[in-house]
Amino acid sequence: MIVGLSFVGFLALGVPIAFTLAGVALIYIFASGNGILLQSYGQQLYGGLENYGLLALPLFILLGEFMNAGGIGRRLMALALAFLGSVRGGLAYVNLIANMMMAAILGSTVAQITIMSRLAVPEMERAGYPRDVSVAITAAGGLLAPVIPPSMLFIIFGVVAQIPIGDLFIAGIVPGLLIFAAFILVIAWLGRRHGFPANEAMTLTQRVRAVADALPAALIPLIIIGSILGGFATPTESAAVASLAAILVGLFVYREMTLADILPAFTNAARGSAIVLFLIAAAQVFSWVITFENLPALVAAAMQAMTESPIVFLLLLNLLLLCLGMITDPIPAIILIVPVLLPVATGVYGIDPFHFGVVLCLNLTLGLLTPPVGTGLFTAALMGNVRAERLSLLLIPFFLATAAVLLLIVFFPVLSTGLKGLL
Amino acid sequence: MQETSTRDARAMAPALAPGRIVACAPALGRLSRALARIEAAVAGLAVFVVFSLLMANVVSRSFGRPLIWTDELAVNCMVWAAFIGASVGLAHRQHIAVMLLPDMLPGRVGRAMAIAVDLSLLLFLGVLAVVLWRWFDPVGLLKAETLEAFSADTFNFIYQEPTVTLGVSKFWFWLVLPVFCLTAMLHVVAGLAAHVAERGEAHP
Amino acid sequence: QQYRIGLITPPPHQWSKSAEVIAKRLDEGSNGRIKLLVFPSGQLGNEAQMLQQLQTGALDFAFLTVGELTNRDPNYGIFLAPYLVKDAAGARRLLKGKVAQKLSDEVTKFGLKGLGWGMAGMRQIVMAGKVESAADIAGKKIRTVPLKQELDFWTKLGAAPTPMPLPALYDAFANRQVDGMQIDFEGTWNSKYYDHAGTIIESNHMMFPMIAVASGRKWQAIPAEDQVLIEKVMSEEIDNIVAAYAKIDADYLAQLKTTKVPVIKVDRAFFGKAVDAWYAEWSEQTPLLGALEADVAAQ
Ligand code: NA
Numbered sequence A: 001m002i003v004g005l006s007f008v009g010f011l012a013l014g015v016p017i018a019f020t021l022a023g024v025a026l027i028y029i030f031a032s033g034n035g036i037l038l039q040s041y042g043q044q045l046y047g048g049l050e051n052y053g054l055l056a057l058p059l060f061i062l063l064g065e066f067m068n069a070g071g072i073g074r075r076l077m078a079l080a081l082a083f084l085g086s087v088r089g090g091l092a093y094v095n096l097i098a099n100m101m102m103a104a105i106l107g108s109t110v111a112q113i114t115i116m117s118r119l120a121v122p123e124m125e126r127a128g129y130p131r132d133v134s135v136a137i138t139a140a141g142g143l144l145a146p147v148i149p150p151s152m153l154f155i156i157f158g159v160v161a162q163i164p165i166g167d168l169f170i171a172g173i174v175p176g177l178l179i180f181a182a183f184i185l186v187i188a189w190l191g192r193r194h195g196f197p198a199n200e201a202m203t204l205t206q207r208v209r210a211v212a213d214a215l216p217a218a219l220i221p222l223i224i225i226g227s228i229l230g231g232f233a234t235p236t237e238s239a240a241v242a243s244l245a246a247i248l249v250g251l252f253v254y255r256e257m258t259l260a261d262i263l264p265a266f267t268n269a270a271r272g273s274a275i276v277l278f279l280i281a282a283a284q285v286f287s288w289v290i291t292f293e294n295l296p297a298l299v300a301a302a303m304q305a306m307t308e309s310p311i312v313f314l315l316l317l318n319l320l321l322l323c324l325g326m327i328t329d330p331i332p333a334i335i336l337i338v339p340v341l342l343p344v345a346t347g348v349y350g351i352d353p354f355h356f357g358v359v360l361c362l363n364l365t366l367g368l369l370t371p372p373v374g375t376g377l378f379t380a381a382l383m384g385n386v387r388a389e390r391l392s393l394l395l396i397p398f399f400l401a402t403a404a405v406l407l408l409i410v411f412f413p414v415l416s417t418g419l420k421g422l423l
Numbered sequence B: 001m002q003e004t005s006t007r008d009a010r011a012m013a014p015a016l017a018p019g020r021i022v023a024c025a026p027a028l029g030r031l032s033r034a035l036a037r038i039e040a041a042v043a044g045l046a047v048f049v050v051f052s053l054l055m056a057n058v059v060s061r062s063f064g065r066p067l068i069w070t071d072e073l074a075v076n077c078m079v080w081a082a083f084i085g086a087s088v089g090l091a092h093r094q095h096i097a098v099m100l101l102p103d104m105l106p107g108r109v110g111r112a113m114a115i116a117v118d119l120s121l122l123l124f125l126g127v128l129a130v131v132l133w134r135w136f137d138p139v140g141l142l143k144a145e146t147l148e149a150f151s152a153d154t155f156n157f158i159y160q161e162p163t164v165t166l167g168v169s170k171f172w173f174w175l176v177l178p179v180f181c182l183t184a185m186l187h188v189v190a191g192l193a194a195h196v197a198e199r200g201e202a203h204p
Numbered sequence C: 001q002q003y004r005i006g007l008i009t010p011p012p013h014q015w016s017k018s019a020e021v022i023a024k025r026l027d028e029g030s031n032g033r034i035k036l037l038v039f040p041s042g043q044l045g046n047e048a049q050m051l052q053q054l055q056t057g058a059l060d061f062a063f064l065t066v067g068e069l070t071n072r073d074p075n076y077g078i079f080l081a082p083y084l085v086k087d088a089a090g091a092r093r094l095l096k097g098k099v100a101q102k103l104s105d106e107v108t109k110f111g112l113k114g115l116g117w118g119m120a121g122m123r124q125i126v127m128a129g130k131v132e133s134a135a136d137i138a139g140k141k142i143r144t145v146p147l148k149q150e151l152d153f154w155t156k157l158g159a160a161p162t163p164m165p166l167p168a169l170y171d172a173f174a175n176r177q178v179d180g181m182q183i184d185f186e187g188t189w190n191s192k193y194y195d196h197a198g199t200i201i202e203s204n205h206m207m208f209p210m211i212a213v214a215s216g217r218k219w220q221a222i223p224a225e226d227q228v229l230i231e232k233v234m235s236e237e238i239d240n241i242v243a244a245y246a247k248i249d250a251d252y253l254a255q256l257k258t259t260k261v262p263v264i265k266v267d268r269a270f271f272g273k274a275v276d277a278w279y280a281e282w283s284e285q286t287p288l289l290g291a292l293e294a295d296v297a298a299q
């Protein structure tokens, strides 16, 4: 009770979420009378980050920095533009398609929104799109990053659930395409509603040049896949390999980057990832305290008592995840939920762990865009200079579209597990 | 908890007389910014080391000479980057917070809330400092004859915790926590001073 | 009275199942007075973090692999000696021997109270390519845990031991970032490592002990009557784990033999001089190894 109130109180006051979580964990320790846990607090705070899979986070953000500095993002944007001539709302679709291509390289929503806000939003504003709507489309596009492989969330899920990450990546492809399709529909509807402008048609020469120009950038996803399948790198290491490729392309192919750009990229990556990593550390310490008090097991038992049907279980799970996704970020939520509910899902209800993982990650991805705790939402608001409250209203149609895809996947497991069988 | 913060504010009021804070604010701000620049460079270096270690892993494995210690070192460098970078985040107020209420309320209340946030952060960091002090227990360590005696007396094995592959004690890495705690306190105090000074200007 | 036991294994694993049995028996044996909460899958942290919580007395019980103790005292690594015992039955006898008892008593120096030795399945080898002799392993990257004793065995064989987090192993093996692994049959079957295997080597070359421990600090505070019950139930169930592995190993091996992957059975001679070289080095580094070998000989 005190714990819940202090949690809400601190958040409402405007105390950073990470410090709220870490502080509330302390309050919980005092309130539960297990003062002895204080002696493990430091080690848990540090140890929450001692996870090999988390190395992907700073590397994906680093990769994003290099893609931006080296002009790779801009080429991908131009490539998308070359395909869509003078369609009404063309730039809005271009934004989404560029996000899709970016998602095949990046695995982190925060990294992707950071780049795309700098690239797409100013361009759309110049072309006469409302700024807040442009930011909303960019933020929604960022949701593709953790669904289309490679994916930070799937890496963390694979690590915690101990299942092959490569197969998880494959399981994300069809859901990612479905979300992409759903977002196209949303943008078409938004275009009618807000009267999106059409952009000038490009000449054939311009188009050919854009395609040729983007070819080196398109190499990067191939390098990622190739380095993993060729036996050179683990999925985590592939982010480092891709960063190196992005540096080389930026320095020697596009020549937009100089050696002087390299050091700031590392500093920016450190600062950007530190905000998220510290949040994860705090969430870990928080989840350790509530696990110690056996709360998650009680929730699992309650869910188990409610139903025998796998579908109902998954629907309940989605409800729980939606609530959880509101107040936490995906990574701490995965760490909180998976050890408790995955055994219930696979053991009691016979749910495929890959299906479970896709549903879980997709659902938690939604939470990235919901207040009060939504890293994606706040990143987009910050980068795009729009109020987070306004942005979350504009995101509602995208939110509903993703929720519809999520329900489709809940009812048709083959959408997540089918492709793995085919390959 | 808000109650605690106000009580705390009252308790601290005489010590932190507004006049003195306003006078200190610019110097504290400069110190905080200079420290943040150094921290950002160190955190960037840590990420560079992570990147290099993973590349070294890829290269050494493909030559059939895998390195044993790289993963553990890379993970610990990442944790260092995380805590040092989190301190920079405090200096630049980049940590994610829910600003719905503070933004909605009038400027005067908003500024008071900003001060309450700083005081809450200080309170947390203060408790964290005590927790870390008791964990590292430097006084107990100095008093103890041997490390073994220290552990046996205190049930605290912090100085005997090994790393798996690096051959150094783990507490060298854990030291980033007290460093984080101190630098974070400095950044928060500088921010608090700036807020109080700002408030003083608003109500002369 | 409520107690907590922490494990790194997931709920379906034998250790986790046994922990549940222990919880049930303690509940019944104490007429509901003793409740034991089971935290599988490393929910309370990895082994190092659990050990620290045992030391402060936050956590009451845990099953720890010998790895975490070996990091702190190389004497605990003597159990990793290659071909120390023939099979799970031999391991069971050895874990009741004098040296095992001595090492169990000595965990007090880590702030623990030993409650008995258990184990996981015997270590085997799964390789991506065809293997006919030890020469086919030389130069290959073999996934191991980063313990000096284990690394040294593979180095002496001429292989390149490659530590790697377990969750990364399936992908790494599928894509040949590693060419093989040291693993038990249980893991080979459950994680489907045989998918990408060219040869499964039934080597039974190493045992992998686990120790059931209580927090030394907490143990002092447990009423004597409950201590007796807990010690009895723990040691019986831990022994059941060890006994169960003879059958678990055999069952999983039988299942693996239904796959297309050839299984070859090898013995100490297969590894040539590597085993002797290992004993020469580690008898010097950890003289207790000699006493352990005497235990084996006495059986
Ligand atoms: Na992606």
Ligand code: NA
Binding pocket: A325, A326, A327, A328, A329, A366, A367, A368, A369, A370, A371, A372, A373, A374, A375
């Ligand atoms: Na959220």
